[in-house]
Amino acid sequence: MSHSLAYGIPISWFLTVGAMLFCIGLFGMMVRRSAIGMLLSIELMLNAANINLVAFGSYLKLPSIAGQVFAIFVITLAAAEAAVGLAIVINIYRNEQHIDADKISVMKM
Amino acid sequence: MHIGHIILISPAIWMAFAAIVVLLLGVVAAKRPDKGLDHYFPTQYAAPLFTAIGLLLSGAVVWWSLMLAGVTSQAAINGEATSVSATGLFVTSGGHAQLTVDPFAAVISFIALAGTFIVMLISLEHFGEHQAHKAEYYTLLMFAAVAASLAAAASDLIAIYLLIEFLSMVSYILAAYAKTDRRSAEAGLKYFLYGAACSAIMLYGMSLLFGITGGNTSLSAIAAGFTIGGAASSGIGWVAIVFTLVGLGFKLALVPFHFWAPDTYEGAPTPVTAFLSVVSKAAGLAVIVRFLTVVATPGSAGTLAWYWILVVLTTLSMFYGNLVAIWQRNIKRMLAYSSIAQVGYIMVGVLTAMHVFTRSGILMGAPDASVRANISDKLLPWDIQGVLIYLLAYLFMNLGAFAVVIAVGNRLGSDSIDNYAGLMKRSPFYASALAVFLVSLAGIPPTAGFLGKFFIFGGAIKIGILGSPELVVLAAIGVVNSIISAYYYLNVVRLMFFTEGECKPSIVGSAAANVAITISLVLTLGLIVFAKPVSDLTAKAVYTSSPASVTTPAER
Numbered sequence: 001m002s003h004s005l006a007y008g009i010p011i012s013w014f015l016t017v018g019a020m021l022f023c024i025g026l027f028g029m030m031v032r033r034s035a036i037g038m039l040l041s042i043e044l045m046l047n048a049a050n051i052n053l054v055a056f057g058s059y060l061k062l063p064s065i066a067g068q069v070f071a072i073f074v075i076t077l078a079a080a081e082a083a084v085g086l087a088i089v090i091n092i093y094r095n096e097q098h099i100d101a102d103k104i105s106v107m108k109m
Numbered sequence: 110m111h112i113g114h115i116i117l118i119s120p121a122i123w124m125a126f127a128a129i130v131v132l133l134l135g136v137v138a139a140k141r142p143d144k145g146l147d148h149y150f151p152t153q154y155a156a157p158l159f160t161a162i163g164l165l166l167s168g169a170v171v172w173w174s175l176m177l178a179g180v181t182s183q184a185a186i187n188g189e190a191t192s193v194s195a196t197g198l199f200v201t202s203g204g205h206a207q208l209t210v211d212p213f214a215a216v217i218s219f220i221a222l223a224g225t226f227i228v229m230l231i232s233l234e235h236f237g238e239h240q241a242h243k244a245e246y247y248t249l250l251m252f253a254a255v256a257a258s259l260a261a262a263a264s265d266l267i268a269i270y271l272l273i274e275f276l277s278m279v280s281y282i283l284a285a286y287a288k289t290d291r292r293s294a295e296a297g298l299k300y301f302l303y304g305a306a307c308s309a310i311m312l313y314g315m316s317l318l319f320g321i322t323g324g325n326t327s328l329s330a331i332a333a334g335f336t337i338g339g340a341a342s343s344g345i346g347w348v349a350i351v352f353t354l355v356g357l358g359f360k361l362a363l364v365p366f367h368f369w370a371p372d373t374y375e376g377a378p379t380p381v382t383a384f385l386s387v388v389s390k391a392a393g394l395a396v397i398v399r400f401l402t403v404v405a406t407p408g409s410a411g412t413l414a415w416y417w418i419l420v421v422l423t424t425l426s427m428f429y430g431n432l433v434a435i436w437q438r439n440i441k442r443m444l445a446y447s448s449i450a451q452v453g454y455i456m457v458g459v460l461t462a463m464h465v466f467t468r469s470g471i472l473m474g475a476p477d478a479s480v481r482a483n484i485s486d487k488l489l490p491w492d493i494q495g496v497l498i499y500l501l502a503y504l505f506m507n508l509g510a511f512a513v514v515i516a517v518g519n520r521l522g523s524d525s526i527d528n529y530a531g532l533m534k535r536s537p538f539y540a541s542a543l544a545v546f547l548v549s550l551a552g553i554p555p556t557a558g559f560l561g562k563f564f565i566f567g568g569a570i571k572i573g574i575l576g577s578p579e580l581v582v583l584a585a586i587g588v589v590n591s592i593i594s595a596y597y598y599l600n601v602v603r604l605m606f607f608t609e610g611e612c613k614p615s616i617v618g619s620a621a622a623n624v625a626i627t628i629s630l631v632l633t634l635g636l637i638v639f640a641k642p643v644s645d646l647t648a649k650a651v652y653t654s655s656p657a658s659v660t661t662p663a664e665r
Contacts, residue, residue, distance in 0.1 A: 015320075022313050029306050038302055045309035052316035060324040067324060070267050074312060077274050081305055084278050088285050088297045095294045104298060106291045107375050 014055035022048035035089045035099040039082065046078045117174060117210035118262070120167040120222060121255045127159035128251035135244020153240065156247035157229040160254065164226055167219045167258070174215040175646075209264040216497055216647065217261035217395040220504050224388040225254040227508045227625050232380040234622035235515045246286060250384065253279040257388050261395035266315050266326040269396055273311075273360065276392055277304050280385060284377040296376025303369040304359060311356020317349035328399065335404060350404055350415050357400065360393030361452045364425040374445030379518065382441060383511035386448045391500050394455060398496065401463050419460060420579050426453035427590040435597045440514055441524050443597060444507070447550060450590060451503060457583045458496040458565040461572050464580065494647035495568045499561030501643070502549065502636055506558055509629030510546040513539050516618030516626070529601055531610025539616060540605045542626050547598040549633050552591045557636035562591060564644070 021044055028041030050071045057067020093099050115122075134152045210218075229250060240246065256276035263269040281304060285297020319326060321343070322334030335346070355366060362370040374382045430450025437443035517532065517539055518524045533540040549556035566584040573580030618626075636643060 018313075018316075025309070035298060035302065039305075042305045042309050045306070046312060049309070049312040049316040052313070053319060056316070056320035056324055060320070062324040064324075066267070066326045067319060070270075070316075070319070070326065073267060073271060077271070080278060081274070084281055085301055085305065088281060088294070088301050091285060091288050091294050092298050095289070095291045101298070101302065104295050105372075106295050107372050 011055055011059040014051055014059075018048045018051040018055070020048075021045075021051065033100050033102050035092065035101050038101060039085050039089070042085075043078060043082070046074055050074055117170055117215075118208065118259065120163045120170060120218060121258050123166055124160070124163045124222070124251050124255045124258070127156075127163065128248045128255070131156050131159065131251065132244055132248040135242075135248070138244070152244045152247060153233055153236075153238075156251060157226060157233070160222065160226045160229055160251065163254070164219070164222045167215070167222045170210070171212065171215040171219050174210055174212045207265045207268045208259065208262040210262045213398075213497070214262035214395065217391055217500070218258035220391050220500055221257035221261065221388045222254055224384070224391065224504050224508060225250060225257075227504075227512070227628065228380050228384045228388070230621045230625035231383060231508070231512045231515050234512075234619045234625075235378060235380050235519060242286075246283075249279050249283050249286075253283065253384065253388065257392035260392040263396060264328045264399060266319060266328070266331070269400070270308075270312060270315060273356065273393075273396065274308060276389060277308060277360070280304075280381075280389055283381045283384065284373055286381060287378050290376075292376035293378060294376075296373040299369050300373040300377075303366075307359035307366060308356050310352050311359075314349045314352025314355070317345060318353060321346055321349060332404070347415060351418065353400065354397075354415070354419070357393055357397045358422070361390055361397065361456075362449050363422050363452055363456065364429045364449065365422070367426070367429075367449050370449060371442055371445045374448075375439060375442045375524075379441060379511060379515045379524075382445070383508055383515075386444070386511075387504050387507050390448070390452060391504070394452075394459065394496065394500065398459055398462060401459065416460075416463070417579075419456070420583065423453050423456040423460065423583060424586055426450060426456065427586055431590050431593045431597075434594070437597075438526055439524050440518075440526050440529070440601070443526065443601075444510060444514070447594060447598075448507065450594060451507070451550070453590070454562065454565060454587055455496055455499050455503070457569050457580075457587055458499060460583065461565070461569045461580055462496060464572050464577055494644065495561065495564035497647040498564045498643060501647075502557035502561040502633070505629045505632040505636070506546045506549040506556070509626055509633060510543060510550065512622055512625040512629060513543040513546065516622040517543075517616060520616045520618070526601060526604065528610075530604045530608045532605040532616075535610070535614075536616040538623075539618070539626070542630050544602045544605065545630060545633055547602055551595040551598040553595065555634070555637050557633045560637050560640055560643075562587070 025041045025044030025048060028044065029038055032038045032041060053067045053071045053074070055067075057065060057071070060067075089099055092104065096104060131152055134150070134155055138152060208214075229247065232246070232250070236243065236246075253276060256272050256279060260269070260272035260276060263272050281297055281301045284300045285294055287293035318331060322331045325331050325334050358366040359369075374386065377385065427450050430446050430448070430453060434443050434446035434450065437446060514524065517529070517536070521528050529543075532543075545556065549558035552558045552562040566587050569580040569584040569587075573582075573584065
């Protein structure tokens with residue numbers, strides 16, 4: 001039985017959604033100035049990778065569920081990363097009273 | 110799984126356990142700040158003590174893994190089909206090794222723990238007795254050591270991603286540790302934003318790699334899947350590898366993923382800077398060596414576009430690091446830029462190693478021991494062990510330099526290079542120690558840095574003349590860069606010895622700093638005396654290692 005027939009949707013659709021999400025995240029990372037906005041963009045990029053992993057995991061007819069397991073690890077890590085990231089951003093806000101990543105440059109080049 | 114396999118990761122298990130003990134010590138001590146447990150067994154001394162025990166364990170593991178590797182290669186010679194499974198560890202349900210504690214990983218893990226130990230000694234000097242949140246600080250350092258020592262053994266995409274992220278996340282917190290200091294907060298934010306973005310890109314690359322190799326996470330299976338169906342040369346394979354290298358390049362601060370490095374190095378507390386520049390880079394290098402030897406399919410290195418990208422990045426790192434370091438007035442910032450160049454030198458060794466595997470048509474630790482013995486005869490003594498030797502040398506000379514910078518900076522309250530004028534009069538020990546470390550970083554004999562460069566550039570030339578001229582060119586660029594770097598390193602030496610500074614009272618650091626400096630000094634000068642045993646040991650470690658080809662009977 002072919003999974004692609006069972007679902008009726010070719011895997012390339014999933015990969016395209018993943019690629020678009022990744023590009024949106026990368027674009028957001030570059031144009032966003034607020035540290036929180038950049039954090040959100042990073043989450044988009046991580047989830048793009050998750051879509052890829054789960055899509056490959058279910059379409060490749062694998063003997064294992066490595067792709068899904070990898071995605072669950074990534075979700076867990078993304079939560080930890082958000083916690084660490086927000087703590088760092090809050091600390092920046094306490095020191096600077098803003099979180100504009102462009103204006104934070106105490107040190108001279 | 111076998112009890113011997115648990116012993117192989119015992120340093121990491123011990124460090125994780127000890128880190129929790131240190132955290133609990135801190136909780137208990139906080140209840141009675143003046144007397145009680147913290148008075149008799151202070152947290153800041155417990156942490157280095159536990160790390161020293163971990164270091165001893167790690168030394169035992171180096172010896173043990175060399176012995177195991179010897180046994181398996183002997184078995185292979187006798188025609189027994191054990192493959193190299195004796196050094197594979199933690200067989201998962203998929204039947205492949207998540208971690209491969211081969212001698213290569215054991216040596217890198219030893220370097221990581223030794224680095225953490227010295228960083229703890231200089232932390233004692235930097236923060237003093239009444240450090241805020243000291244238990245948390247030392248716990249984080251110990252967890253970082255756990256992550257670094259396991260990352261060296263990771264041989265599976267999931268393990269690589271988890272351990273690199275583990276190390277990164279602990280490092281973000283450590284960089285922002287002095288939270289009321291605006292510079293430290295900024296260092297943490299910049300490190301975090303660049304790091305999280307690079308690791309997300311790396312993860313996307315890994316997800317593609319997972320897909321195009323038929324849904325494998327184990328590096329050895331990816332190596333096999335990569336050669337099928339032209340995945341290695343396809344566009345998507347190219348994207349997968351380049352994206353994955355972005356995350357690893359970030360850990361190494363390779364140009365152009367270095368933007369975080371100068372600000373983070375300057376802003377973070379100096380012991381954390383020392384940690385980031387040595388331990389975290391050693392872990393990143395171990396992963397990149399393992400990864401490159403896997404995805405470089407035999408005979409193909411020179412034909413792959415991303416191989417040439419790495420050649421260009423290595424060249425750029427060397428030139429950029431050195432040329433910008435010349436203009437720095439802050440010694441921490443100077444060491445940051447110089448460490449970008451130092452990684453460039455090590456990458457020359459990594460590319461050489463890649464060529465050895467692709468040229469000989471075998472991956473490290475191929476079960477056919479007669480092939481391996483044949484190859485080792487041809488390539489010894491200048492070979493891929495240059496990476497290990499350089500890392501050992503870099504560990505001691507760079508941490509030594511940071512130890513002196515902390516001891517002097519703490520007394521002067523500034524890290525400006527101008528303050529080093531006339532240091533010889535104020536502290537002959539610190540001035541001469543720093544001079545040795547800087548001379549070693551410049552690669553001038555008779556220091557450890559010279560030994561490392563000798564092996565790396567010598568190996569590159571030896572492999573390069575067999576038909577890869579770019580390696581010879583890289584070695585030449587490396588030598589030119591060593592000369593450029595001598596300018597700014599020796600400029601500090603000139604300031605210390607030959608100029609008059611302020612005649613303030615002499616500088617005396619704490620005992621911990623002096624111990625750290627003495628250890629680094631002895632080993633920076635001593636490594637060359639023991640060049641032969643060090644070379645033999647690292648050669649054995651490299652030839653008996655099996656980054657790519659660990660297979661277990663279950664997998665077959």
